[in-house]
Amino acid sequence: MTNWKKIFLATQLGLFGMTQSWADTVTIQPKLQSLAELSTTAPATRNLTIQEWQTTKGSKVLFVAAPELPMFDIQLTFAAGSSRDGDKPGIALFTNAMLNEGVKGKDVVAIAKTFENVGAIYGNGSYRDMAIITLRSLTDKTKRQTALAMFTQILAEPTFPASSFTRIKNQLLTGFEIQKKTASSLLNNEFYSRLYGNHPYAHPKEGDRTSIKAITIADLKAFYQQAYSAKNVVIALVGDLSKQEAMNMAEQISKALPQGDKLDTTMPPEQPKAGVYHIDFSSEQTHIAMGQLGVTRNNPDFAALYLGNQILGGGTLNSRLMTEVRERRGLTYGIYSEFATMQAAGLFKIGLQTRAEMTEGCLTLIKQLVEDYLKTGPTEKEVEDAKKEIIGSFPLSNASNASIVGQLGVIGFYHLPHDYLVNFVKQIQSLTPDQVKIAMNKHLKIDDFIVVTVGPTVKQMAIPAPTKVKQAAVGVPEH
Secondary structure (H helix, E strand, C coil): CCCCHHHHHHHHHCCCCCCCCCCCCCCCCCCCCCCHHHHCCCCCCCCCEEEECCCCCCCEEEEEECCCCCCCEEEECCCCCCHHHHCCCCCHHHHHHHHHHEEEEEEEEHHHHHHHCCCCCEEEEEEECCEEEEEEEEECCHHHHHHHHHHHHHCCCCCHHHHHHHHHHHHHHHHHHHHHHEEEEEEEHHHHHHCCCCCCCCCCCCCHHHHHHHHHHHHHHHHHHHCCCHHHHEEEEEEECCCCHHHHHHHHHHCCCCCCCCCCCCCCCCCCCCCCEECCCCCCCEEEEEEEEEEEEECCCHHHHHHHHHHHCCCCCCHHEEEEHCCCCCCCCCCCEEEECCCCCCEEEEEEEEEEHHHHHHHHHHHHHHHHHHCCCCCCCHHHHHHHHHHHHHHHHHHHHHEEEEEHHHHEEEEEEEHHHHHHHHHHHHHHHHHHHHHHHHCCCCCCEEEEECCCCCCCCCCCCCCCCCCCCCCCCCC
């Protein structure tokens, strides 16, 4: 499996990219002695023993003991994403970026050196639903105490220094100028805007030039006090820790945070009006995004939709969209579809690039492929092949401390059951073609599609006739 396919799968299952390494292995496997030991069955998914409790300050904690390596990971997941920006778009991302820029007695360089000197790694990220702060450290007592003390001070006493504020603001403003010249940024921003209208998901996470210029340090401090509170966080811990050690860490972190109230859940968006929207842009190709509102992260149909999307366009060369649009027509280098799930309704999206003069024909073809798929449903073979692909890749979702702590953050934030990962595999295994067809038709309506194109306005041409897909000779490796 290619790396980009692994990343796509991990993203769909709820993993989030961090500024830390994901290379550590949770379980140490015996060395392979012979090729005869290789099995054709999918690797087993590790059953995680998740322990949950609440700190005295009201923080939810999820913990998995992983004593195989002398290290631990912490992820704090706050309901502090861009959906909380209010009338200051970009403030959530700006605040998240500023937290480790300074504490009393230390600037950003001194903070980084403190972590580096004990082999610890700090990470952060800001998304639409959430903001994330992470720490990876060795469990050696001295190193652990130093790393955790620095981590806690960042959470408790961020100073939001003026020099860093100016630097990050200028970086954001420069980014907006680059976005104006980037077709993919224009496409993504317009698609979200058309899909979500006045909903908090509609605006870019980075905000816009006007909103960022207006944000002050006082605004960041006020957002921090409101959104980074003990009751507004899920604390996930994984590693070589006893439960008591994990409880002590969680208490230390929870007590350091502001003691405000938990923020309300993001409200559902209104159903948008279907339509086709074009942004004229000087380029050889047209960038296309098409889709509709999707489902929430805890929707009971998610497994069926995930399997159904895998067959339609979920990232493999054998998907229907890749086969028909790329392989048989040569209209694009790559095309994908996805269900991006969030706290409120997420989205279903198909994305690709094609030659500008083929745009209309390509859109017609894709809509017909989706209609045909919804009408006939997947075949038995498509379902079985997709099951093997998903189940064979699923152990990646808990193959390392970092991936497990990310999963715990998702489980805690979206209020999923502790056995969610195991049950997801069982649901995938039990699905029939009819069940997949019913779920896809329940949640996808081609008449609801919003289509956004970014590219030049040129005379359209007929798309090429389909060609037969070449089959690789048996026993001959593909290159």
